[in-house]
Amino acid sequence: MGRTREIEVEITEENLSYLRQVSQSRTEQVRRVERANILLLHAKGLGSTTIARELKISVPAVTRCLQKAKEFGIHVALDDFKRSGKPPRLTPEAKTWILSVACQKPKDLGFSYELWTVRFLAEYIRKHAEEQGHPSASHISGGTISKLLKAQQVQPHKVTYYVERRDPDFDAKMVQVLHVYQQVEWKLENNDFVPLCDVMLSYDEKPGIQAIGTKSPDLPPVPGQHPTFSRDYEYVRHGTLSLMAGMDLLTGEVMGSVVDRHRSKEFIDFLKMLDNKYAPGLRIQIILDNHSAHTSKETRAYLETVPNRFEFVFTPKHGSWLNVIESFFSKMTRSFLRHLRVQSKEELKERIEQYLKEINENPVPFRWKYGLESAAR
Template identity: 50%
Template sequence: PALELWTLSALTNYVRSHCKEHGFDRLESVAASTIWYLLNESEIKPHRIRYYLEKKDEQFEAKAKEVLLLYKKIEWITQLAKKYDDPEEEITLVNQEVFISYDEKPGIQAVENKHKDRNPKPGKGFVRRDYEYIRHGTVSLLAGIDLLTGKVHSIVCESHKSSDFIDFLKMLDKTYPEGLVINIILDNHSAHRSRETMNYLATHPNRFKFTFTPKHASWLNFIESFFGKMARTCLRGLRVRSKEELVNHINRWIMQVNAEPVIYRWKWKLEDIESAFT
């Protein structure tokens, strides 16, 4: 049948129609419940799809370990800093190096209602919204979390080209004191490896250190959790009248996040990192 996935009724009809040519005449009148029972007994679910992620990086394990060990280093620094009674000594220890988890969130849509929302009222305790809407284009968020402080650094752009990424690097360079190494965990987007980006890095030797996640494994990057939270809280159901309003909304939300920063805690033991790849 012209179906991507089997339904129980389609499978039952197919069995009834083709059973004789395979020598199973008794199935011509088989009940749908019987087919369902046989499928369940063998845990066969032809009506479902379960996705997997193909490993496309031959150096996956080595690159993944590099990222995980960097997270472990951050945990050690945090734990050591807590042992100091003097706040100045703690600050000095934490501020010897910077760790940024970075990525882009492109295609954030500026969508406006064509008709006004209707507010909740007794008997209808939910917002009612018309299906029609107006598109005003999209913007891209470039963001990085300081993994020691929880602060989010961000810029919102029309695109996420090499020049936009360089603008983000320039912002980091101005934010942190000279002489500190800024470690950045990021994926393999072309803008991160472009000639334009490499030329900028050459003008700031030993300032930035990139640690790339394996190809097709951006889920190893902490910033993805932040983007998930953003989608659920900042962007879900959002309606704006322009891209400018969308940009202001995103920036205001990030300001609120930074008012109460969340420091991501790494819980794996060192031996767990090794066993994860065995």
């Protein structure tokens, strides 16, 4: 039997420089470095057998590389041809069916579960694949389902919340609120500006403030041993209180009333407090929500006794974020109420009133920015 004819590959100086760069690289794939070395040794005149011995690889591997380089060029010879791969087991119809099942709630299919887990979904798919005409999914794994859902950006095990717009007059009411904030902004920028109302307030209630006490005293930090305050896990509930608060939008002062309940009676008492605070004849404009106490028969009856004293601007339903006082409540929750412990409801009331007093020592007006450009048109 005759000797195998050597494959001749023409390699230019430019290609040699490229091959040397690949062979000396520390980041290239091993197979590309190996094939670059095959071509470099071939350029020196070595035969396939010698190259295989030098690189400790098989002669057919050297031959395939040289043959590819001769037919398709140096750059193509360094990489593998794209392969068709293993035929997919899941048919497109089966994938569509799996996604349609994932987008339904398990309870709608007769189960107690509200949402799917990957394991639960995989079990359901395997059990019903044959009867639904998708035998390719009868042995599907949870991992395959997870990859399919991820590729389609479907997460049937999670819930994200949204707010349904239930107020048909949402935009109109929002503009009314923004008009108040626009007048506040103009007044703060130019003291000579005369707003429609003399006093502008943002009002709301913060219900359910818990009076929680400890059964054992807190322990202070100890340098080098205990970096934080230490607190016993057991606690005592003493009840809850509500804070009724109104913020003067021009001065930043917060008027508050701590009460057990926030009914029409308490709201009317708060209005009377405002009536006593501000000089007679000033018109007080209040931004507030649609709580029943704000529109009750008792409240309307009181407003008739003080005509032209108060003007209510109601936020739209699910539009509490438009009320500045909510930002104050949020800050209060994150700073003052966080980890608060008291021994009674009376102490909680005193602490809240002290907090309001401290806030009012250096009041800062909240300057609303969102939507003011459109409101000014």
